[in-house]
Amino acid sequence: MQAVYFQQLTQDLKQQGTGTPQLILDLARYHANLEMVQSKLATAQLKPRLVVKSLACMQLLQVASEKLKTERFMVFHLPHLSDLLSRFKQADILLGKPMPVQAVQQFYQNRSDLNVSYPPTHIQWLVDDLERLQQYLQLAQQFKLCLNINLEIDVGLHRGGVSHPEQFSALLELIRQHPNFLQLSGLMGYDAHVAKLPKVLKSPEKSYQQSQQTYQRYKTILQQQFPELWQADLCFNGGGSPTFMQHCQQSVCNDLAFGSVLLKPRDFELDLLSAFHCALWIAAPILKILPYSQIPGLEVLNRLPHRYKAAFIYGGYWQADYIYPEKSQPHALYGRSSNQEMVQIPKHCAVSTDDYVFLRPLQSEAVIPQFARLYAYHEGRLTAWETCRE
Template identity: 75%
Template sequence: MHSNYFQQLTQGLQQQGTGTPQLILDLDQYQKNLEAVQSKLPAQLKPRLVVKSLASIPLLQLACEKLTTRRFMVFHLPHLLEIISAFEQVDLLLGKPMPIHAVQHFYQNFPDQKALNDQSNIQWLIDDIERLQQYLQLAQNLNICLNVNIEIDVGLHRGGISSQEQLIELLKLIQQYPDALRLSGLMGYDAHVAKLPKILKSPEKSYQESQQTYQQYKNIIQQQFPDLWHADLCFNGGGSPTFMQHCQQSVCNDLAFGSMLLKPSDFDLDNLSALSCAVWIAVPILKVLPYSQIPGLEMLNHLPHRYKAVFIYGGYWQADYIYPEKSRPHMLYGRSSNQEMLQVPAQCEIHVDDYVFLRPTQTEAVIPQFARLYVYSERKFIEWDTFRE
């Protein structure tokens, strides 16, 4: 099945392609993944799309339509402007704390200065008291009110609030300056749940502990700061690796995910088995030699050879070679981002101007390397722009 599929892609690329490496989106598989995700989401969990993992407006538009959402998690300020320009009535949550100079630059260069205070749909992420004080000063200088979402450590240990005392200190400052700061919720990322070796802790126990920690922080807001508690608070959690756990039981009301919709290989997890890879890197073959010749080791040329040497356009991607089967970089020849040499089984019928295919390990680092997605559907290609930022 794989062989026929990639041969079809090769034929299409030879007819419609550019002769350069392309990032291929299998549109049918992407839509199947969206349908599978839609069927799992409970009503109380609002989906939030992670923009860096789906960095193309048409890609995001399809997901928005299928999942009925205008909620986005944004990690780069250029992406923030892209989303504001492309979508109406959005809810934007920053996925990492932004340096104060970056936030200041964003507001100073915002296209419509008169609408600055209308950007109440942006939730800026706060991880400690010093950053909150910086944001307070900026809000006062600009005479605006900033939504602040507090990052909490639910077990990943990548920063954020790690004690009740820290949270109380932040909430008191927010409470003190209601004209400049507005609490919009909490964000607790739990990627460690799926990544932690099972010998240390089971995913089930790790997830339950992270949820208990999250609930404790929610209780502090509701019980000790009732004037900051309101129905629209965003309690964000998740990430693709824990999507299924949150769908079954979650203290959150807002669930972020993105990568799993394209299913790069880093997300080959048991609880995401219903999803399949929808994105490939296609790379033209420049040269085919009967066998590998290693500089300085020419005496090996006289030995029997089980592999051809294939040189491709580019290389060294964050991806694994998938087709032709059993293709791999040569250990002695080394890697190259210009003309990588692959070992391909000698019996494989492959020629110059054919393509090799790779499966990305992740999408957030791979998509920006391509100005466009080559979208494959009904044996034809169309092009979608990416952010490439």
């Protein structure tokens, strides 16, 4: 089945392609993944939030936004912020990492250049410690703004953020003291460690349960000790694609971030995500084919039997695995190349110059910005969508 799919895609690329490496989106699989997400969210009390870095293409985000009926986004790269505000008039944006105050200052200094009228209340700035919150307070006073502040809490990933109740209380106290400049908008706890910890150390179920308990403790401190900051519409964000299914089953959050699960690159080949399909490929043309690999300085190996032919492709060395032809792989001795990578292809495979090899990206966020366009592939047709490269 896979062979038939990629053979047909090769023929369509030969007719409509560019003759250069192309990033391919299988639109039918993308829609199927969106439908799976939609069905799981229907039974969960969670609002979806699309992670822009994982879906770094405005048309890709538009399709997901319309299907899931959401304009909630998580942004990790500041240039994406103005693009979103220009395209999605009701965008609710949560920063996914703390931004240096200089970057935030630049954003507000340049906001007149956005050519769009937007309420600053649609942006939630992520804050991880007291020093950064004090910097943001000074900036808010400088620009006469009231900034929405979402506090990053450490729920087990140990990548920074609030890790002690005393630290948490100090942040909340500073917000409480400056209501004209700082407004608490919620909490964010990222739990990527749940799926990545070796099971010999801790099961995903136990790890998820502990992360949820930690999250709930901070919610309780907020509600009991700072009731004046508690609002019914606070954003309690959590998740990420690896724990999407667990949050849909039970979560202390009300706001669920995800993106990669909709494309399912290789790093998201997890048991809990088995219902989703890979929808993203790299297609690279074959430039040259040799009957076998010839290693400079080791010509003596040329006399040995060879199970692979050597193909040199246009490009290479992406964060991706070769997926077709099956059992294709880089040569360990010849080395990698981002210009003309040598790929070992099983000898029995019928491939020719100008055919394509296909790779599955490890992460969409690492690969999409390397390509100027994403080609949506549907019913034999390829449509170019611009990516977010800056």
